[in-house]
Amino acid sequence: MDVEITNEPTPPPRPCGKFKGGCHIQLVEEATGKVVNEIYTPDYVYQNERQTRDERKY
């Protein structure tokens, strides 16, 4: 028998309680100062693009 559920919990709105971030890493040759690799981790968000990217993500 089906049970009627009232006031069924809804999924939390997003973002909610998120704690995310990332790094912009530079790998630099010490002897020459040359940047040999520049890496952005997946959750890195430019501060000036933050809201736009967050909206896209959710």
Place this chain on the structure above:
Amino acid sequence: MAAGSGLTAAADASLTRTIAGVTSGAYSTPANNYVACYTTQFTAAAKAGATEWLAASDTAYARQAMGATGTGWTIAAYASGVGVVWNNTNTITQPAVTGTAQTLFAIGFCDALTVGNINFFSDLASSAPVGLGVQVILTASTGVVFTTY
């Protein structure tokens, strides 16, 4: 495995216990944060278990302090639709790799110079080779950006 970022699984548990008022297993405020390098990911699912670089392999390797009592971070006020944005105040530079070349797959933020707890992390999407003589650098203000929301 999917790359992740944020609190480690252990920090999820300890912070929850802290705000719930549970003393046992609660979070301990760190005197400093230390940046550590890892050869494997924490992953989005596990949020734990990454393998840190070893001084036995990269003889110059050591966790780098960010700044005591929170000075390593610039923490903005909460903003609606954005949350609390916080980023590294100072440039953090790992000594150039010496001894054996390394692989970088995650960055972790620990509460002690050695051992201790890893509080939060950021995985790379794919591993990056770090050759001899190469430094891992996180530039001031833009090297690390986290959001609590």
